[in-house]
Amino acid sequence: MxxxxxPGKLLIAGVGNVxxxxxxxxxxxxxxxxxxxxPDWVHVVDYGIRGMHLAYDLAGGFNAAILIDAIAxxxxxxxxxxxEPDRPADPPETDxxxxxxxxxxxxxxxPDVVLGMLDLLDAADRQVLVVGCEPASLDYGIGLxxxxxxxxxxxxxxxLDLVAGAAESDEHLLATKEWAHVPRDSG
Numbered sequence: 001m002x003x004x005x006x007p008g009k010l011l012i013a014g015v016g017n018v019x020x021x022x023x024x025x026x027x028x029x030x031x032x033x034x035x036x037x038x039p040d041w042v043h044v045v046d047y048g049i050r051g052m053h054l055a056y057d058l059a060g061g062f063n064a065a066i067l068i069d070a071i072a073x074x075x076x077x078x079x080x081x082x083x084e085p086d087r088p089a090d091p092p093e094t095d096x097x098x099x100x101x102x103x104x105x106x107x108x109x110x111p112d113v114v115l116g117m118l119d120l121l122d123a124a125d126r127q128v129l130v131v132g133c134e135p136a137s138l139d140y141g142i143g144l145x146x147x148x149x150x151x152x153x154x155x156x157x158x159x160l161d162l163v164a165g166a167a168e169s170d171e172h173l174l175a176t177k178e179w180a181h182v183p184r185d186s187g
Contacts, residue, residue: 008063008172012044012159013054015069022077022135022148026068029131029155036156041172042163055117064127064166064174066159070148071132078147079134080155082162129162129174131155 014030016023027046034044043062047054058065071081133155136145144152165175 010042010172011062011065013067014046017049021137021141023070023138025070025133029068032156067130070135075134077134077136078151081132083130
């Protein structure tokens with residue numbers, strides 16, 4: 001019996017602004033993962049602040065993605081989170097001008113806006129997990145704070161664990177299991 005199934009591709013996307021301190025967390029983690037030995041169906045990209053590019057790439061052939069970003073959730077700086085995000089139900093509200101619409105601000109597209117845009121690109125079925133880190137500072141400046149820099153290696157291990165779990169399914173879907181070593185939630 002011949003298996004004609006083509007396994008899906010997994011995108012690992014580092015996002016964030018390296019000029020805003022800990023917001024560069026996703027970029028740093030993506031750089032570390034890019035040199036790891038990964039299956040050929042895994043693609044690692046540093047998107048930085050190119051949210052529009054990320055949205056189009058997600059819609060263009062990836063069936064799953066791990067977004068890496070600094071996420072302020074009120075925890076201790078350096079805390080790693082694995083989040084299965086809720087999808088926005090409606091497009092973001094604006095004052096009617098294109099400049100105010102986050103969909104037309106390629107440098108200001110946060111992950112929630114990127115996820116909302118997937119509906120517009122007919123790609124709402126993409127599976128997405130966010131591996132985030134609680135920032136200590138998002139002020140102007142280059143470089144991660146001490147607790148966030150210390151969390152980079154832990155985030156790399158979490159992501160490699162997610163990739164290993166995805167390798168167990170033919171479609172390379174992400175396992176949405178309970179994480180013993182990191183807080184995990186939906187939304």
